[in-house]
Amino acid sequence: MSLLKDFKNFAFKGNLIDLAVAFVIGSAFSAIVTAMVNDLIMPAISFVTPSQSYTKWTIGKKILIGHFLAAVLNFFIVALSMFIIVVVLIGQLKKWTSKPLPPAAVTTKDCPFCCSTIPLQAVRCGQCTSELPSAAPAA
Numbered sequence: 001m002s003l004l005k006d007f008k009n010f011a012f013k014g015n016l017i018d019l020a021v022a023f024v025i026g027s028a029f030s031a032i033v034t035a036m037v038n039d040l041i042m043p044a045i046s047f048v049t050p051s052q053s054y055t056k057w058t059i060g061k062k063i064l065i066g067h068f069l070a071a072v073l074n075f076f077i078v079a080l081s082m083f084i085i086v087v088v089l090i091g092q093l094k095k096w097t098s099k100p101l102p103p104a105a106v107t108t109k110d111c112p113f114c115c116s117t118i119p120l121q122a123v124r125c126g127q128c129t130s131e132l133p134s135a136a137p138a139a
Contacts, residue, residue, distance in 0.1 A: 030078055037074045
């Protein structure tokens with residue numbers, strides 16, 4: 001029973017569900033980029049080259065290079081897109097949403113007689129026992 005409970009705690013944590021959603025979205029995005037490369041970009045490139053189709057591009061007679069070039073182009077498009085999303089956009093969002101911290105409230109002051117640090121509301125110094133001049137009342 002403990003094993004089942006441990007698995008349930010692991011499987012339904014927020015991080016794991018977020019990872020699963022990211023994986024599904026990433027797979028769908030990769031499929032879109034693959035279709036774009038295979039159906040739009042590579043045929044357009046093979047249109048301007050003297051060969052018939054990029055699928056028939058070869059090195060020598062047996063090494064098919066067209067599919068490999070399509071896969072490399074696919075990788076670079078996905079990597080560039082992820083770089084733009086993760087590094088540029090999220091970095092910009094963090095920059096826009098970060099606010100400067102307000103200055104810390106003053107809680108201490110220096111004794112004018114012995115220069116030790118004492119609480120702001122103190123009326124007598126704890127080090128030299130001098131009576132301190134009264135400060136303006138706090139509003």
